[in-house]
Amino acid sequence: MNIIVCVKQVPGTNEVKINRETNTIVRESAEAIINPFDEHAIEEGVRLKEKTGGKVTVLSMGIPKVADLLRETIAVGVDDAVLLTDRAFAGADTLATSYALAMGIRKLGEFDLIICGKQAIDGDTAQVGPSLAEKLGIPHATYVRKIEEIRDGYMRCQRMTDDGYEVIEMPLPALITVVKEINEPRLPSIKGKLKAKKTEVKVLSAEDIGADLNLCGLKGSATQVIKTFTPVHEVKAEMIDGTAREQARTLVDKLLSMQFVKRT
Amino acid sequence: MNYFLTEEQEMIKELASRIADEKIAPIAAEYDREGKFPHEIVEFLAQSDLCGVYIEEKYGGLGGGVFEMALVVEELSRACGGIALAFAGTGLGTYPIILYGNEEQKQKYLPDIAAGKKLAxxxxxxxxxxxxxxxxxxxxxxxxxxxxxxxxxxxxxxxxxxxxxxxxxxxxxxxxxxxxxxxxxxxxxxxxxxxxxxxxxxxxxxxxxxxxxxxxxxxxxxxxxxxxxxFIVAMKTLDRTRPGVAAQALGIATGAFNAALKYSRERYQFGQPISSFQAVQHMLADMAIQIEAARALVYQTCRYIDSGAKNFSKESAMAKVMASDTAMKVTIDAIQIMGGYGYMREYPVEKMMRDAKITQIYEGTNQIQRNVIALELVKELSSKRK
CATH class of the missing domain: 2.40.110.10 (Butyryl-CoA Dehydrogenase, subunit A, domain 2)
Structure with a gap:
């Protein structure tokens, strides 16, 4: 099985600097780590490979320094590492990012499954995975917590929801985004680290992957960051008083007025 | 101090350190309290290829020696000297096979030990x-x-x-x-x-x-x-594994020192952190001096052994005595710096003091080690006179 794992470099939690003009993170200065959710994606890819054979390729779009992080993934069982890097990719939003990744993946050739982390801990959008699947014209499932079965051209997985999980069947090739519950990422091994040292990360430019420069980076971005904040998710509850009969009447009236039920 | 480790030794140390901090430290108190054996830690060591650092490559190891073994023991012992023994005790049980096993015995036992499938x-x-x-x-x-x-x-x-x-x-x-x-x-x-x-x-x-x-x-x-x-098998094995006990002691001492140093910055008395008091500063300085001196001796002894030296009973005994006596002293002082908190089970240093004590006792008491050292000194002198 040919598996591609998309990963993102994110700032370590210790020091994050924001560019006040673009309201985006200054990636050059911060201590860089692989997005923690992507570590679970890598682990799942490596586990699948160990079960079914094939190979795992990690793919990222980012600054040249990201190559060092990608190389480290070899130490946990990844076979190949590919980095898309180009000035033209700078300032990309999720749309432009998924375009570049899609072009990169087309360049890499045949694959069975793409695995992404559910979201990145810096942008928190959770959009690149699904957007990438759309660009490639393949089915996807987000928040996957378990792969129940996978074979040639078919997979069944559990997708986490707020109050349980759904079982999804999909034809392959497909894309999944995974939650951290799916596995426990392994530690690197010494032999893996020695292998990683010798591994060359394949570096591709916008031209190499045949990308339309108008769809890359800031130019290809449909969104602009104006300000960042944590959205408040509030559920307002209203308490209904009165006797049981009065409470029932109030409730029915409300349901009627909200058109949740109809009078027959 | 820079001990000029090779790149591979750095990797070994870094991985063992990660296992110590991420996997061992969070469970050390519980395993100490309940006397649980750390099977899952052995699995992490196996995953990382650390189980076979001192075993030849042709048997699935990394081809290192006593030094590589000691580096792992030291790092693990920083978090728990007891859990580290699953690894160190296996080294002690394996060295007789490494040193005196025939090809068949090595083929049969070493690969499984190197892979962490078997303990010794x-x-x-x-x-x-x-x-x-x-x-x-x-x-x-x-x-x-x-x-x-x-x-x-x-x-x-x-x-x-x-x-x-x-x-x-x-x-x-x-x-x-x-x-x-x-x-x-x-x-x-x-x-x-x-x-x-x-x-x-x-x-x-x-x-x-x-x-x-x-x-x-x-x-x-x-x-x-x-x-x-x-008897020869036993003595030659112990000569090689005593630096392992020394490394365990070194790790315990380092763990206690780190805890005491951190505490001294956080604990305020008389309106200032206790690290600003000279009485505490001198204790911390002495602890650091002793640990670094012990580490220098242990590392150099390991390198001497791995260089192919023939007789190193004296050096091996010196490293063990120095590091274990240091661990005892440093853990006691760490408790002293932390005062009442240090004495409580909620804080890790009282356990480190309990763990340190055994390093003065097993694999030859420190008294026996001094006998060995003295005997070698006399032998050296008499051989010069001839």
Whole structure:
């Protein structure tokens, strides 16, 4: 099985600097780590490979320094590492990012499954995975917590929801985004680290992957960051008083007025 | 201090350190309290290829030596000196095979140990044979293709948990220490059982048990070296593994020092952190001096051994004495700096003090080590006079 794992470099939690003009993170200065959710994606890819054979390729779009992080993934069982890097990719939003990744993946050739982390801990959008699947014209499932079965051209997985999980069947090739519950990422091994040292990360430019420069980076971005904040998710509850009969009447009236039920 | 480790040694140290901080530190207190054996930590070590750092590459190891083993033990012991013993005790049980095993024995046992699939243990001590190792009473009698083992070994690290045991037994009572032989015994051999698990002051996550041999028949090919070589096998093994005990002590001392240093910055008395008081500063400085001096001696001893030196009993004993005495002193001082908090089980240093004590006792008490050192000094002098 040919598996591609998309990963993102994110700032370590210790020091994050924001560019006040673009309201985006200054990636050059911060201590860089692989997005923690992507570590679970890598682990799942490596586990699948160990079960079914094939190979795992990690793919990222980012600054040249990201190559060092990608190389480290070899130490946990990844076979190949590919980095898309180009000035033209700078300032990309999720749309432009998924375009570049899609072009990169087309360049890499045949694959069975793409695995992404559910979201990145810096942008928190959770959009690149699904957007990438759309660009490639393949089915996807987000928040996957378990792969129940996978074979040639078919997979069944559990997708986490707020109050349980759904079982999804999909034809392959497909894309999944995974939650951290799916596995426990392994530690690197010494032999893996020695292998990683010798591994060359394949570096591709916008031209190499045949990308339309108008769809890359800031130019290809449909969104602009104006300000960042944590959205408040509030559920307002209203308490209904009165006797049981009065409470029932109030409730029915409300349901009627909200058109949740109809009078027959 | 920069000890100029090789790139591979740096990797080993860094990975062992990650396991110590991420996997061992969070469970150390619980495993100490409940005396649990750290099987899952062994799995992490195996995953990372650390189980075989001191085993030759052709048997699946990384091809390092005593130094690589010590680096792992030191890092793990920073978080828990007891949990580190699952690894260190295996080293002690494996070195007899590395040093005296024939090709078949190495092929049979080393790959599984290097892969972390099997743990090992070393069985010399008996109720009446401690510092006086020549007093062992376990016997091995040749009967056709088998040796029949009878007797009881005491206080065996990894007892019950290890799959592979190297056991010293007497094959010729007439010859005293020259009548001892070393054997490899598999855990599932009929007639081989385990006594009670000891309730210890420290290193409580390590399993310490009796090994009971009752007409235990082991194949003749499990003899290590030749008959009569048992005492040599034991002594040469211990010379190589004492730096491992020293590294364990070093790790414990470092863990306690780090805790005390951090605490001294956070604890305010009289309106200032206690690290601003000279009384505390001098204690911290002395602790750091002793640890660094011990580390320099331990590392250099390891390098000397790995360079292919022939006789290093003295150096090995010096490293063990220096590091274990340092660990005892540093852990006690760490508690002193932390005051009442240091004395409480909620904080990690009282455990470190309990763990440190054993390093002055086992693999040869520090008194015996001083005997060894003095004996070697006298030998050196008399050989110069000739």
């Amino acid at each position: 243990a070393f069985a010399l001590t008996e109720a009446d044979a401690g510092s006086d190792a020549a007093g062992i009473r376990t016997t091995a009698v040749l009967d056709g293709d088998h040796y029949i083992l009878n007797g009881t070994k005491q206080w065996i690290t990894n007892g019950g948990e290890a799959e592979v045991y190297t056991v010293i037994a007497c094959t010729d009572k007439e010859k005293g220490a020259r009548g001892f032989s070393a054997f490899i015994v598999d855990r599932d051999t009929p007639g081989f059982t385990f006594g009670k698990k000891e309730d210890k002051m420290g290193i409580r996550a390590s399993s310490t048990r009796e090994l009971i041999f009752n007409d235990c028949r082991i194949p003749r090919e499990n003899l290590l070296g030749r008959e009569g070589m048992g």
